[in-house]
Amino acid sequence: MIDELFFRLGGKTYSCEALVDNSEFPCLVFVKLTDKELILKYGPELTIKTDFEDLLSRTDDAPALTILRQVLLDALKMRPEWMRQRILRDSRYVDM
Template sequence: MGLHVPFTFRSKPSVCVIYIDIATTPSFIFIDLKDEELIREFGEEITIKTDFNGRLPKQDDYPALVELRDAIFTSLKALPAFITKRTLLTV
């Protein structure tokens, strides 16, 4: 089940649905974008690589995509579901 995450990108509020995979280290967060403008620019799905302390670089990074990933990661790292996953991995 996905988690709806509100975030702000380029001064515009938006929402995405995330799925957190903790089966590997580092972990991956799969993101379904819902905003039509963002979908046209970045595609329907993007992925964030993380160690749950921060966003890790990916080979497909470029400035606009990094900015989007950072905006989403900043919003989701304060969510209880994310904090719970991070706690599970550090115990």
């Protein structure tokens, strides 16, 4: 799923592109930032590791980066596409 995602951080609204790879568990979300301010602070791309509910820890978890990842995950959870992906993932494991 590639999607334009809107999120709020520090009182501002930003957008980014998100690609969810749920072929394995936990899943990965590849995020491409589009705002110059965020790119300067965090770099142009980041990855979120999640079990579809919670943010899973990563080795490069600086506090500011963890906050950004959590904000992005919270925004993703509100999207119907995210809910569909989660249901698909859950159904794959129920059928086993």
